[in-house]
Amino acid sequence: MVREYIEVSKPEIEDLRKSFLDEVSSKGNDSIHPKDLQRVKTDDDWLRRFYLHQEKNQEKAREMMWSSISWRKEQNVNEINEDTVNKEILCSGAFSIHGEDVDGCKLLVFKCNKHTKGAIDVNIVKQCIIYWFERLERTTKGDFCSIFFDMEGCGLSNMDMDVIKYLIGLFNSYYPYFLNYILIFEMPWVLTAAFKIVKTLLPEKAKEKIKFISKKDISTFVPTEHIITSWGGKNPYVFSFVPETFPDQEKEKVVVSNNNKKVHFVDGSMSEQAAAATTAEKESDGGFLKVTPPGIITFVKDGNELISTLELQNADDSIHVSYKLKTTSPEKFRVKPSTGCLAPGETVVVNVTLFPGFQLGGLSRDKFLVMSTPMETSELDNLDLPELWKNTSGRKLYQHRLKCIQSGEVTKNGNVTVTAPTAAETDQSSISQLSSTISEIRTAQIELRQSVKITQYFQMVTLFLVLILGVVVGYMARNSKDTSSEHPYCNHP
Structure with missing residues (x-):
């Protein structure tokens, strides 16, 4: 179903806007949320959607607008x-x-x-x-x-x-x-x-x-x-909650600290320090590599493991980009793949798994660094990624820093020890589990009752068929006996 663009003229939109604003004036500006009022005044496309939803019937469009915007205020949608x-x-x-x-x-x-x-x-x-x-x-x-x-x-x-x-x-x-x-x-x-x-x-x-x-x-x-x-497909995507970013928010950057604080990323690691300088030229933005989600890695439960996924995309349409992931705690995480090279526009999904046996509460102290560097065409023929990342002298390196968090759903990962929840969280969890258990028991009871009724129904049908079969067999046996007596095979003198 391809969306058909239906033209709605500017005068039609203005008529709908005026009709709605007249009603607002009669009921008072406090009858709708200020943000929605501003949206009505400035967003032509929003009004166009109401118009098209009601098949260009202005009266119905105005009624739907009022219903929708009133509902938005009642539900505090803008908050x-x-x-x-x-x-x-x-x-x-x-x-x-x-x-x-x-x-x-x-x-x-x-x-x-x-x-x-x-x-x-x-x-x-x-x-x-x-x-x-x-x-x-x-x-x-x-x-x-x-x-x-x-x-x-x-x-x-x-x-x-x-x-x-x-x-x-x-x-x-x-x-x-x-x-x-x-x-x-x-x-x-x-x-x-x-x-x-x-x-x-x-x-x-x-x-x-x-x-x-x-x-x-x-x-x-x-x-x-x-x-x-x-x-049933091949896309390895696994859900991980990504906070929403807005256009007016500052782009996530890796900014080197000014207070001489070091953050060590292990694996032939570099330490970031304001006073320190490296032979590689480091850029403060992410360069050609787009990392999703930006700024965080959220771990969620998947079976018996805690995993997270990152999507790395080469946002350039002409340059190959090599990437490498480092972490402050390599003993805690499995990262696949940790290095690679992306063709122009190519995307790769990186899976990060927390090994069993580590404190979940310490995740907030763990960080990842995604480094990337543009590749020359001549380097692609005999590409040796380990050697490339051992010697980054003279290369432009772009960086994304990611902080680890755990989702509210996470409870346990095999042998992973979970930090103690608050009393309120424990009570809420217990209530939720109890409600869920009661619901499951109720459902099972209903299903069992239905199964018993079905079984009884089939038993009655079976009994009825047996009775019918008995009557038929009895009738056939009696009829056969009468026929035999009327037409004997042998006549005795």
């Missing part, structure tokens, strides 16, 4: 950020933005098996969903996106109708002209009936956007390069 939402949900990977669909629209991924109905208050979950919608809208500048329900491994306890209806309802009521596809990936058969109920609650336009896909046909809607391994 929602990473610091105000639940960190456990934010870092769990239940929601994320990753990849694009075949039309180039960003994917908002809901990994359903990361969510258990009732484990966390639904209003807290909804607040986190709003955070991701707002972030996605800023990322795409209001262009279409698709919502990807990753339902592999889900059970009835993960099927939260309220959350699913809320997600789709946001597109329908509060985020105009924003939805491309609703992709349902690997939906278990036990949830088919539940999703049929969801479809009945959707408007016809939304029903047309729903596409059920599996690993066999996912490439029909998601390009191969964006299909991660858990979806």
Whole structure:
């Protein structure tokens, strides 16, 4: 579904704006949030989306604007950020933005098996969903996106109708002209009936956007390069929460300290010190290499390991770039690959794993240094990366410094010792676990009751068939006896 650009004239937008602002004047400026009021006055594209969502019906567009902007004030949408939402949900990977669909629209991924109905208050979950919608809208500048329900491994306890209806309802009521596809990936058969109920609650336009896909046909809607391994592809991406960056924020730089403090990055390490000078020319920015996420490495639980991923991209379209990762604690981390060379525009995913047996609480003291240097064409024929990084004399070296953090979801990694949580965190964790356990027991009880009913039904059917068969066999036996007496094979004198 390629987004069709429909022209909306400037006079049409101005008419909608004037109509809305007249209503604001009659109700008072405090009836909507100041940021949204300013957006109405200056953002033509936002108004255009309301206009198109209602098929260029100005009255309906104005009503939707009022409904949406009133909702935004009631929910304090403009105040929602990473610091105000639940960190456990934010870092769990239940929601994320990753990849694009075949039309180039960003994917908002809901990994359903990361969510258990009732484990966390639904209003807290909804607040986190709003955070991701707002972030996605800023990322795409209001262009279409698709919502990807990753339902592999889900059970009835993960099927939260309220959350699913809320997600789709946001597109329908509060985020105009924003939805491309609703992709349902690997939906278990036990949830088919539940999703049929969801479809009945959707408007016809939304029903047309729903596409059920599996690993066999996912490439029909998601390009191969964006299909991660858990979806049957080769993209090694693993979720790691990346804080949002804004255009007006200063670009992450590696600034050498002025207080003679040393930071040692081991592996033929260099120490950074203001008074020290090296033969290599160090640049304060990241040069040609783009590092995502910038500035941090977030470790999350994946099975029995704590891992994080970095994406390194050669942002130049003509120069090869070599990179090398160093850490202050090489005994604690496995980094693959730690060195390499990127062609123009090429991207590589680096996996960083924390070895078992180390204190998670000490992660904040650990740092990584991503170094890069441009390569001459003549160097590529006989490239020896270890030798290149042993002798960097005379080369331009660009640097990114990364700080390690752990996500709120992390609890244990094999033998890893976790620092003691606060009493409040312990209570909240216990309540969440108890709620989750009760929900699972309730679900299991319902499934067991259904199984018993089905078994009883089949028993009754079987008994009925046996009775019918008995009657038929008895009738045939009696009929056969009567026939034999009427037509004897031998007549005796």
